[in-house]
Amino acid sequence: MTRFDFTISATDGPARTGVIRMARGEIRTPAFMPVGTAATVKAVKPADVRAAGADIILGNTYHLMLRPGAERVARLGGLHRFMGWDRPILTDSGGYQVMSLSELTKVTEEGVAFRSHLDGTRHLLSPERSIEVQRLLGSDIVMQFDQLVPTTAPREQQAAAMERSVRWARRSREEFDRGGAHADRAALFGIQQGALDERLRKESADALIDIGFDGYAVGGLAVGEGQEAMLGCLDFAPAQLPADRPRYLMGVGKPDDIVGAVQRGIDMFDCVLPTRSGRTGQAFTADGPLNLRNARFSEDREPIEPGCPCPACSTFERAYVHHLVKSGEMLGAMLMTEHNLWFYQRLMKGLREAIAEQSLAAFAGEFVTRYRSSPSRSDGDRSA
């Protein structure tokens, strides 16, 4: 059984394409992971997530530990069995959500004490508990527990959070390695911190490499710093991480963010945009995002995206989807989400093929020019 193997088959500048092999299946990189927060990629059946081309999905430790509860999921045979997805699942550490969603958080060296946003019950997330929860869920790719601060925080705070994240990375590694059968099957990723500061990023990377991980995430980005600052950071951060390990940019992003990040050497992504946008009527297309709520679509007989091979575009017209979205019908969210998942997976496929053909610059240039210059962008309906 292959626990975790990353083979790079081609490179094009800093960009790489390859395959991660794990017991539950292969992950073609660059890969986009749809987000299945509460044990469901919202509004889509697991078989349709797979049909869209996803090799791996993401589950949220924070949400799942609160509802239905990690111990319950374990008693029910693990997250894969529970939600009907038999391919790899990456779980985050809960570190991001505990700061953004929970109440009355208190951060100490031990971890983060908080109250559930659902029912006010008290919980502690520490490196040990985070890894334990991810083990109970049966995660394939486990993320270390880390501490986040805004990119706008003072440098001393950034440095302190990065250093604490390194200490938590070591505790995460130790707890993961105590995991027995789970450790024999799953992989553990470290998370580089250091905000937009090249030296802090380098210190973080070196310390994580010293501990040793199967893959490395670039953390702390896509939190409001803007695309230019994010890509600026990606001009140096990925190169600080081992070339032979997958690099994962957490929480990113918009299609043009992903293209820019792949050009800078990122291999894995996750983001709620395709699913969340699908529920609010925004469709992704090669000509930029479309807000299907707009009255100009009320008698538009084109599919959501002309030429798209997805089930929604193969059967239905924009006029119908517009009607569904305007009427608040669940089928609208279902069709839009499915299309958006296909769009993201087709983009990843295009990126992989372009890298294999050493034509990424041309692909990226054409994609971004068309995506950003479309008249549809004048709607101002591009998601933040």
Place this chain on the structure above:
Amino acid sequence: MTRFDFTISATDGPARTGVIRMARGEIRTPAFMPVGTAATVKAVKPADVRAAGADIILGNTYHLMLRPGAERVARLGGLHRFMGWDRPILTDSGGYQVMSLSELTKVTEEGVAFRSHLDGTRHLLSPERSIEVQRLLGSDIVMQFDQLVPTTAPREQQAAAMERSVRWARRSREEFDRGGAHADRAALFGIQQGALDERLRKESADALIDIGFDGYAVGGLAVGEGQEAMLGCLDFAPAQLPADRPRYLMGVGKPDDIVGAVQRGIDMFDCVLPTRSGRTGQAFTADGPLNLRNARFSEDREPIEPGCPCPACSTFERAYVHHLVKSGEMLGAMLMTEHNLWFYQRLMKGLREAIAEQSLAAFAGEFVTRYRSSPSRSDGDRSA
């Protein structure tokens, strides 16, 4: 091209089984029509409605004329093309919803003037406009426009409404026959009124037969009179209608209502119960309804209904569906609705087979005894 042909292949007492043949496909009877109010069977893709076994669905004239509008649907190629359902569609006349949903209604001999519940705009539904709307939608089975009064209204009101409904039936017939190509392809059903009164029902039936329709609905039931009163009416009402024409019980109903009505000679049904219940966490099973929100399902590893071959039951456990429903996840509504549609279609198949085998009494007795006596009924979660 067969416009409308009803062939009865077997009878068992008053019950019949057979096939309605129309240009867009065959309808096996007794048939249950899932309700697609606003051009969608809520939370289910059309292909999955078909996979559940549905030969025909119902569309609501009132909802569709207000949004997206009948003229718009016509410009977009008709309701079938619009919503991606290429088999028969029956449309109601709007008479029921205009009284239950709209505001400031005014009923005259001409028709019903009302304000839209969506935006307050003024509209008129008359026999002529109702038939025109159904023609614009491209309906396969068109319902006459009728007037409803509560079953508790005084007999004079019942008689007056029944007589007006007969006059509106004639106007509906005349307008339908002016429909050209649509009239050559579609069928028109009359609606028997007369509340629970056998003589009024007989007068209504005789007058409708004199006008002549492709099929006949038993109208004005399932409006709160209770199962006993409804079945009591069905002890005489269907027999007053032509034996060689389909009989359609509008808005019914619970599984045991359907069984009792089939035993009394009804061929067609529609009801929002399987879809609406699916969105509120109620599953139909042969052992009675289950409320999947109940905490006792939180670690239940059975499928929604053991033995059910539907896609939801083939993949997921009650514990997962419970989690989805409790978490307000759309996938919960999707899976529950799909299961409920399969349950209803499997019930209809069982009824058809039992009639064909002359064993309806045994089938119905076993079904109703098991359905009503289940411990799950003690939840008090049976839908009204």
